[in-house]
Amino acid sequence: MVFFNKKKKDQSKSTTPSTIQEKEPNDKQTLKTNLHDNLQYIKDTLGESSDIIIREICIGKGGKIKAGIIYTDGLSDTASLQNFILETLMLDIKETELEENLTTTTNLMNTLKDFAMTVGEIKDVMNYDDLLTALISGDAIFLVDGNSKGFIIGNRKWAERGVTEPTAQTVVRGPREGFSENLRINTALIRRIIKDPNLWIESKVIGKRSKTNIAIMYIKDVADNSVIEELRTRLDRIDIDGILESAYIEELIQDSKYSPFPTVSNTERPDSTAAALLEGQIAILIDGTPFVLIVPTLFTQFFQSVEDYYQRNEMASLLRLLRFFAFGISLLAPGLYLAIITYHHEMLPAPLLISLAAQRESVPFPAFVEVVIMEIAFEILREAGLRMPRVIGAAMSIVGGFVVGTAAVEAGIISAAMVIVVSLTAISSFVAPSYDIAIAGRMLRFIFIVLAAMFGLYGMTIGLIALILHLCSLSSFGVPYMSPLAPFNSSAQKDVFIRLPRWKMTTRPSFFSKNKIKQRYEDPKSDNDK
Incomplete structure (x- = not known):
């Protein structure tokens, strides 16, 4: 059953990912030093599933050290695992001077991590919960006999849909790229548009069973801090078995539970998401869905198309009035x-x-x-x-x-x-x-x-x-929700019912942005008159 944790929390305090981990009880079962016991625990926990591949190998001088490689077939890159991990550990490493270090337990894991693992991402793992989560997420696990610490090797790869044209939000003029179901591809599409170091990404995992990766994207010096804190609080309150689509998150974090009007918008276009981020809004990306959530959302924004900003303001204004x-x-x-x-x-x-x-x-x-x-x-x-x-x-x-x-x-x-x-x-x-x-x-x-x-x-x-x-x-x-109509804000009427020329839209909305200046424009005619 989906439910929220009803314990009262201090709204003024920030709930960051680091503080969440500190609050969790430290009762996770740690890895054992015996390799056979660790592998048997993984087999028993996962029911000896056929897609879990366990490969026992021997490394070091004379093959005296036993090790194990565990990965999920279909979610891991088996070719990369074979060429850059197994071949290095079983063949190449015997021809180097590293074999002397491999015979000692003290420097064994550090030596393997620094010299033998020719992959991009390696993290230490010391308990079964983190190990199993990484394993069923597509990472490979490396364990060594006689050591209670293992490695999580970033080796995820599965069949997925590439970047294609959006089907729900088509335009006549504009980019043809649309989000896919891969979270990292979606963040990369936005990074390619906004090349700003202030574009921050916070990661969360929601769903006790699905363990779905969630990414919160915002521009640090533009987005309102109070909105960011409120979003973190609402996401942290979610206690659910699984997240299958962004609609799950949308329904759980929206303000009015019974209103027919949506208070969270969604889009499958990277350019539309980038425009929202530049205005001071926050994007919520969910792994497994091409639809990105945007908060906060105003009523008038549902009648604004991204194509309004790719054509002349006269035509965009006419079409917007037609939509209303x-x-x-x-x-x-x-x-x-x-x-x-x-x-x-x-x-x-x-x-x-x-x-x-x-x-x-x-x-x-x-x-x-x-x-x-x-x-x-x-x-x-x-x-x-x-x-x-x-x-x-x-x-x-x-x-x-x-x-x-x-x-x-x-x-x-x-x-x-x-x-x-x-x-x-x-x-x-x-x-x-x-x-x-x-x-x-x-x-x-x-x-x-x-x-x-x-x-x-x-x-x-x-x-x-x-x-x-x-x-x-x-x-x-x-x-x-009705800003800037109620309460009425005369300075924010430049992009509501009509869209004024771009050179007049110099400020961001004051409702969810702390940095009001969007552009500075000087009329070239004034220089000619001088």
Whole structure:
């Protein structure tokens, strides 16, 4: 079961990885000096699994010293292990003067580590817990008979998907690189964009059984320290068996547990992540998923596309206003139509009212039932298109919607105007760059439909007021969710509904950044005038 540790902690104190290790009880079972006992413990603990390879070798002068190499087949680089470890220990080392040092127990491990191990990363291991964690993570383990200390050899390699074009956040102009499931590849993609020594990475391991690697990335002199501390605290409270995707972390660290609006954003684009880091936000990378979490998050950022900054500000502003308008259509259009057609006929011109009345003359259901039937039908078609194979998924959604809508109108079950309204609503929900905010609009749409059916425009007005109050009450890691609209900040309106020219965007948002200056711009015309 997933649960949080409810013990009260001092929020003002920093919980760093080093302090976490100090708090753990020192009851880990240490390695034994006998090689056979250590290997037998590993076999018994892992149930003699077939993918755990144990190779016993003899090293030193005359092969008097017994050693063991343990690795996981499929997670370790067997070629590198053969060429740079086994061959060195069993063959090359006998031809050097190191064999004299290998016959003494005192300098044995240090000599092997300094001269014999021709690999990049080597760490000491002295207990079974760390040994097993490293082993099943893909590292190789080296043990020597007569010594209670072993080596963890960085030798991870497995089949993985390379860097490909993002599928969920496509752009017309911009980089075509997307994150993969490998944590180190993802951090490298961001490092290649931001070559700043102040870009820090903190590592954590979450999940008692999955032991998933988590990386927190932020720019030290830009990100707000209080937000970083809050994020560390929330991550440290997680007590769960396994983390399979970034959605696990997102749901466990978000501020409002029951709000339909996301307070943590996600992206699969390195350039979008780098832009967020430069603004003072923090990125959370999870091993095994291409989606990176970004905190803190504002409501207006879900309508900002990374492509807005790769084209002229006039076009970017027009498209951004279109996204806000489309979100309003997807949220309110069915409710408005239902309220007007049911309670407020006087708002429609007489010719249009007569046309709608003629269409509805043969419809046996009230307008509310019409809306519900069509909305559910389109949601089913949308879900079916997503779950079906990609080759026929899009065609299924288009053909299914056309056939169902046309057949329903011809059968007299649904009016033609209702099909137009619901279709326009469904199309508008795809305009938002973020899938999460589109889902929030889809869920709230049904609430506005019910309010419109019960109270008309008065019910929808009350619903809008309640929605605005709810949005203003939300926060993301201590930052007001509706910033910079509520509380209103006039200096931060340069990149909300419209995007001003780049030479005017000289400062970062003050909500989650302690370094306000983003760029310094001097108008070249002023120099010419002089």
